[in-house]
Amino acid sequence: MKKIEMTTGSLWKNILLFSLPLMLTQLLEVLFNLSDVAVVGKFASYQALGSVGSTSTLVTLFAGFLIGMGAGVNVAVARALGIGSEEETEKTIHSAFIICTIFGVVVCLACNLFARQMLEMLNTKEELMDGAVLYLKIFSLGMPAMAIYNCGNGVMSAAGDTKRPLLYLTIAGALNVALNLFFVIGLHMAADGVALASAIAQCVSAALIVAHLLRRKDSCRLDLRKLRIHKMASKRILMMGVPSGLQNAIFAIANLFVQVGVNSFDAIMVSGNAAAANADTLVFNMMAAYYTACASFASRNWGAGNKDRILKSFYVSLLYAFLTGALFGGAMLLFGRQFLGLFANEAAVIDAGMDRLWIMGFSYCVSPLMDASIAAARGIGKSIAPTVIVIMGSCVFRVIWIYTIFAYFHTIPSLYLLYIFSWAITGIAEYIYFRASYKKCMAETQLW
Numbered sequence: 001m002k003k004i005e006m007t008t009g010s011l012w013k014n015i016l017l018f019s020l021p022l023m024l025t026q027l028l029e030v031l032f033n034l035s036d037v038a039v040v041g042k043f044a045s046y047q048a049l050g051s052v053g054s055t056s057t058l059v060t061l062f063a064g065f066l067i068g069m070g071a072g073v074n075v076a077v078a079r080a081l082g083i084g085s086e087e088e089t090e091k092t093i094h095s096a097f098i099i100c101t102i103f104g105v106v107v108c109l110a111c112n113l114f115a116r117q118m119l120e121m122l123n124t125k126e127e128l129m130d131g132a133v134l135y136l137k138i139f140s141l142g143m144p145a146m147a148i149y150n151c152g153n154g155v156m157s158a159a160g161d162t163k164r165p166l167l168y169l170t171i172a173g174a175l176n177v178a179l180n181l182f183f184v185i186g187l188h189m190a191a192d193g194v195a196l197a198s199a200i201a202q203c204v205s206a207a208l209i210v211a212h213l214l215r216r217k218d219s220c221r222l223d224l225r226k227l228r229i230h231k232m233a234s235k236r237i238l239m240m241g242v243p244s245g246l247q248n249a250i251f252a253i254a255n256l257f258v259q260v261g262v263n264s265f266d267a268i269m270v271s272g273n274a275a276a277a278n279a280d281t282l283v284f285n286m287m288a289a290y291y292t293a294c295a296s297f298a299s300r301n302w303g304a305g306n307k308d309r310i311l312k313s314f315y316v317s318l319l320y321a322f323l324t325g326a327l328f329g330g331a332m333l334l335f336g337r338q339f340l341g342l343f344a345n346e347a348a349v350i351d352a353g354m355d356r357l358w359i360m361g362f363s364y365c366v367s368p369l370m371d372a373s374i375a376a377a378r379g380i381g382k383s384i385a386p387t388v389i390v391i392m393g394s395c396v397f398r399v400i401w402i403y404t405i406f407a408y409f410h411t412i413p414s415l416y417l418l419y420i421f422s423w424a425i426t427g428i429a430e431y432i433y434f435r436a437s438y439k440k441c442m443a444e445t446q447l448w
């Protein structure tokens with residue numbers, strides 16, 4: 001499969017060619033959880049739908065952290081490839097697989113040991129609790145495999161190959177849907193069945209990507225005999241991966257408070273929110289492909305010394321993400337009921353879901369200024385300050401909003417409007433920081 005050129009050629013063309021397979025890959029990864037919600041909502045009950053939906057914030061939190069670690073691996077490997085060091089590339093890759101696997105195992109253990117306590121903190125409805133606990137425990141068994149897959153995906157995308165991960169996830173995604181239907185319809189399971197299907201599919205996707213990396217003949221080849229922690233390579237991975245993972249987790253942590261607000265309404269509203277939240281996940285993951293491209297192109301060109309292409313990569317990625325958010329946000333406004341009908345049968349649940357979509361559909365296109373600025377800053381080695389800005393703008397601000405604006409009005413619109421305001425404020429701050437960092441890096445000659 002032809003690799004994408006990052007340091008030469010048209011950025012408009014290459015970023016798009018890089019992002020489209022990655023976008024489909026992101027969407028298929030979302031389908032692991034989305035198909036769970038769809039199958040239980042259509043073939044089990046709205047209680048089962050609510051149980052799965054009640055775990056969505058926690059699943060997003062932990063999965064987001066592991067995906068962020070993979071993004072950190074992507075930046076670190078892209079930098080090593082950009083400066084043309086095979087030795088550093090090899091050390092980075094083999095250190096990354098150990099680090100990501102460790103994080104995946106830790107997340108799995110945390111979910112299995114503290115599932116009920118975490119769900120109780122979210123004020124999960126008692127009628128949904130047992131199903132939610134069981135779903136989270138079983139789903140988390142696939143977390144180590146998820147960590148390995150995202151690590152391998154980061155390596156391959158850094159090398160300009162975004163098509164093979166798409167192929168592997170297509171296979172795993174098809175298996176996931178088939179197993180969902182088999183367990184729920186054939187074996188009459190509910191939340192536990194779709195969780196088991198997702199865990200199995202995660203393991204398959206990880207096995208496929210590892211098998212490919214073991215067969216490679218270039219500097220991105222994985223050799224199990226060379227797996228070890230290299231100090232400097234590990235430091236770079238952690239410096240990029242942990243802030244990136246925390247950035248994703250921070251959004252989920254902030255959304256924990258949003259979930260508490262949603263849980264203050266009845267079970268119908270909780271189920272409607274769970275169905276509508278799938279639109280957020282779909283749109284955000286489509287836009288996330290451009291953020292990965294932004295970080296990859298910025299890091300690769302930074303390593304190669306092509307600093308003028310860094311800013312161009314940022315603006316091209318930002319525009320593509322904005323157009324994607326506007327297009328699919330508008331589609332959700334027009335076809336929201338049909339979309340929600342994929343996950344629920346009850347009219348009341350669909351009505352509750354539309355309360356969310358009417359606000360979020362106008363909000364999606366605001367978020368790229370924040371996320372693209374963060375990705376570009378990460379591409380030039382700046383990861384800590386953007387994470388601090390996100391904590392203040394997208395976590396602290398949202399908590400304040402919930403305990404002031406939402407507490408006063410206690411309506412669904414007053415809850416969901418916090419997203420567009422927090423994205424706008426954080427986006428402006430992140431853009432200012434990136435431009436200042438870019439100007440500084442233009443005057444530097446030493447690579448980060």
